[in-house]
Amino acid sequence: MRKLNQQNYQPHQISLLTSASQVQRLQMPDAEVLFYPCFFNDTNCEQMFAALEAEIAWRQDSATLFGRHHLLPRLTAWYGDPGKTYRYSGIRMEPLLWTPTLLQIKAAIETIAQVEFNSVLLNLYRHGQDSMGWHSDDEPELGLNPVIGSVSFGGCRRFLLRYKGDKSIPKVELNLTNGSLLLMQGPTQHFWQHHVPKTKRPVDPRINLTFRIIQ
Numbered sequence: 001m002r003k004l005n006q007q008n009y010q011p012h013q014i015s016l017l018t019s020a021s022q023v024q025r026l027q028m029p030d031a032e033v034l035f036y037p038c039f040f041n042d043t044n045c046e047q048m049f050a051a052l053e054a055e056i057a058w059r060q061d062s063a064t065l066f067g068r069h070h071l072l073p074r075l076t077a078w079y080g081d082p083g084k085t086y087r088y089s090g091i092r093m094e095p096l097l098w099t100p101t102l103l104q105i106k107a108a109i110e111t112i113a114q115v116e117f118n119s120v121l122l123n124l125y126r127h128g129q130d131s132m133g134w135h136s137d138d139e140p141e142l143g144l145n146p147v148i149g150s151v152s153f154g155g156c157r158r159f160l161l162r163y164k165g166d167k168s169i170p171k172v173e174l175n176l177t178n179g180s181l182l183l184m185q186g187p188t189q190h191f192w193q194h195h196v197p198k199t200k201r202p203v204d205p206r207i208n209l210t211f212r213i214i215q
């Protein structure tokens with residue numbers, strides 16, 4: 001299994017090659033979800049993973065649930081334009097200033113998403129026991145019908161979506177591959193929740209970046 005380390009990190013500008021030619025539009029009611037399984041090529045992915053692992057100020061927050069503090073089962077970080085504060089699960093995050101690596105990834109996905117993101121939430125899943133519970137990205141500061149650009153580097157993890165109301169609508173499952181881009185937009189966050197389950201299977205560390213627009 002790949003170990004977290006900083007050996008592959010080279011702090012130089014990486015020229016990003018992206019591919020939007022392979023795209024899947026997911027067939028889901030009340031949602032607009034596009035998946036680009038190989039948006040970044042293999043060389044880019046290795047360099048990006050190493051750069052992000054080394055540069056990002058990773059921290060382990062705790063969320064408050066029924067008055068008790070629980071360490072989040074992953075490391076996180078919040079970057080963005082000054083003043084773009086983010087609050088979720090009782091956690092308040094002030095943005096750190098964009099790094100060149102983050103700005104490169106942001107520019108690459110903005111060509112596809114056709115919006116300008118002003119912030120990004122980063123998650124580092126160290127191993128299969130790190131995860132993300134069911135939720136929607138529907139905090140008020142994200143506004144109506146938010147565009148979420150989700151980029152993944154490293155170990156491939158399952159990503160599930162479930163409809164909030166009608167339980168007869170089947171769950172949707174995706175493998176978020178190394179170098180993939182998932183775009184969730186339109187009414188998706190109103191009607192659907194998503195999560196990254198734990199796994200017992202040995203899995204490489206994974207970094208996920210969800211680019212957002214804080215109003």
Ligand SMILES: O=C(O)CCC(=O)C(=O)O
Pocket residue numbers: 121123132137150159176194196208210
């Ligand atoms: O790791 C992922 O793919 C999902 C991350 C996510 O849902 C979030 O940051 O809100």
Ligand SMILES: [Mn+2]
Pocket residue numbers: 135136137194210
């Ligand atoms: Mn989310």
